[in-house]
Amino acid sequence: MSPVTHFLASWMLANTAPLERRERAIVALSGLAPDIDGLGLAVDLATRGTAWETNWWGEYHHTLGHNLLFALVAGTIALAFARSHRLKSFALAVTAVHLHLLCDVGGGRGPEGYQWPIPYLWPFAAHPQWVWSGQWALDAWPNLLITGICILVTLRLAWSRGFSPVELVCLRWDRKVVETLRQRFPGRADP
Numbered sequence: 001m002s003p004v005t006h007f008l009a010s011w012m013l014a015n016t017a018p019l020e021r022r023e024r025a026i027v028a029l030s031g032l033a034p035d036i037d038g039l040g041l042a043v044d045l046a047t048r049g050t051a052w053e054t055n056w057w058g059e060y061h062h063t064l065g066h067n068l069l070f071a072l073v074a075g076t077i078a079l080a081f082a083r084s085h086r087l088k089s090f091a092l093a094v095t096a097v098h099l100h101l102l103c104d105v106g107g108g109r110g111p112e113g114y115q116w117p118i119p120y121l122w123p124f125a126a127h128p129q130w131v132w133s134g135q136w137a138l139d140a141w142p143n144l145l146i147t148g149i150c151i152l153v154t155l156r157l158a159w160s161r162g163f164s165p166v167e168l169v170c171l172r173w174d175r176k177v178v179e180t181l182r183q184r185f186p187g188r189a190d191p
């Protein structure tokens with residue numbers, strides 16, 4: 001799925017516990033982090049046609065960051081950087097990575113039809129690899145629908161709780177977002 005969908009899904013997950021801003025950021029970014037292994041694409045493009053041509057996208061995407069070990073590393077980073085709710089942050093960061101893996105297995109089929117199997121126990125074992133015969137394409141309608149639902153839920157959470165993912169960038173902008181939502185949709189927000 002797209003990084004935006006992964007981010008919003010893990011943001012929603014972070015909202016299942018009463019975390020603070022810092023810890024919400026850690027959990028939300030943990031759900032995005034597995035796709036770091038796709039950054040090799042930039043190196044492949046830069047070295048294309050040269051004597052040092054690489055295939056890091058093909059070799060490492062859906063391998064380096066898409067496994068149990070990576071989930072535990074993300075959880076450990078959450079544990080180290082969280083200032084409050086540290087165990088919850090650990091558990092939610094590990095869960096966020098797993099949610100990412102499940103979303104990819106469900107809706108991550110590439111345009112060439114490749115299923116990008118998930119080598120869950122990498123680098124300790126090449127198998128099992130997660131694949132699902134019902135997997136849909138990256139640009140298929142279920143992904144659009146899921147992204148739309150994630151956006152609506154995120155807006156609803158912002159209206160109700162008084163913070164949105166914008167808080168990760170700028171608190172003033174975040175207040176503006178919440179204010180605008182509450183003016184547009186008056187009602188009693190949750191305390």
Ligand SMILES: [Zn+2]
Pocket residue numbers: 001034035066100104
């Ligand atoms: Zn992924």
